[in-house]
Amino acid sequence: MALVEIKPGIFWIGVDDRTTDLFEGIWPITDVGIVNNSYFINDEKKMVIDSAKAFQIDSFIQNVQKAAPPSEIDYVVINHMEPDHSGAFEALFRAAPKAVFLGTRRIVDLLREFYGITDRVRTVVSGETIPLGKRTVEFIETPMIHWPETMMTYETGDRILFSGDGFGGYGSLGDTIFDDTCTDIDFYLAESLRYYTNVVAKFSNMVTKGIAKLESRDIGIVAPAHGLIWRSEPARIIDLYRKWAECAEGKTERAITVIHSTMYGNTALMLREVTAALKEMGVPFDAFDVSRTHSSYILPSLWTKTGVIVAAPTYEGSLFPPMVYALDMAEIKGIRNKKVFRFGSYGWSGGAQKKFEGAAERMGWEVFGSYEFIGRPTPEDIEKCRSSVKEFAESL
Secondary structure (H helix, E strand, C coil): CCCEEEECCEEECCEEECCCCEECCCEECCCCCEEECCEEEECCCEEEECCCCHHHHHHHHHHHHHHCCHHHCCEEECCCCCHHHHCCHHHHHHHCCCCEEEECHHHHHHHHHHHCCCCCEEECCCCCEEECCCCEEEEEECCCCCCCCCEEEEECCCCEEECCCCCCCCCCCCCCCEHHHCCCHHHHHHHHHHHHHHHHHHHHHHHHHHHHHHCCCCCCEEECCCCCEECCCHHHHHHHHHHHHHHHHCCCEEEEEEEECCCCCHHHHHHHHHHHHHHHHCCCEEEEECCCCCHHHHHHHHHHEEEEEEECCEECCEECHHHHHHHHHHHHCCCCCCEEEEEEEECCCCCHHHHHHHHHHHHCCEEEEEEEEECCCCHHHHHHHHHHHHHHHHHC
């Protein structure tokens, strides 16, 4: 894409990515893509904010050159050292011989460890400002959003917050980079929630603290490192991140996430009866087959909903492996304090329940109840399990 002017003298110089299949090597983005946003401030002093992935070096440097000759760049701001933002810094260091690289103390350390860059590097701290001419930027340390070294950069004139991974989302940009010219805002909102739960959610307490640091500032535009630039409704994405962070404190939707798997269809038979009961009650729920659905798409529902139903059989004296993986990912991502009910079939032995209870205990999930049956569920099994599930739903 060509340079895009955000405000007079401030430009987007990012690089769209429709090549990467797995963000962080884990999360599927083949169908949606992602953008690595970078920005340029053209004033008496010239400043680049963030860069791009290593395989995007050529495109990124070309965009920098469209903004200004690299030899004229005075400052390079590093909001975050993760390689999807810092991968082009070595090339920019060589291309911009007078540029001073700015970051938190930990950023400076990582710049040395990742790329061996030690010259023309300067540490900045929260509240520090740098005048560029007509414009001034201020630095705000926001650790653990989502690495320990992260910060945000605030341009005081047009009130632009360059927020790094904070307030970001999946999704390539196509023909727009702004919220008010986007033709499918619901898509980007859903991908922002998926990004939050996949990448940031574990550090929700730090998100809350980071947002608190911003409250004294009038923010006119939110310009994150991934996703849309919010110039029409900057408060919208900040409020959503605040709401999603509060889910870690139990402020969740009174609804259920049903995660299920089956070997030979016996657990699936009971699942049909259970979901029918939920529909009869008018209980909102999402359902995911953990054998076929990547955890990336399950985590948003688990994160935002109060109740969980786990439907999975016993497998060789333990819980069905795809379900073990799904619960492991929930644990890794800090999904805690849920209320859960489990059911499943077993054959020549049990064992799934013990494995499930261990996972629930580690995550602080309250086990409301469970129901196991041998082989195919009988009419009596179905009635008992349906009744228990209804009690579980009412308890929410």
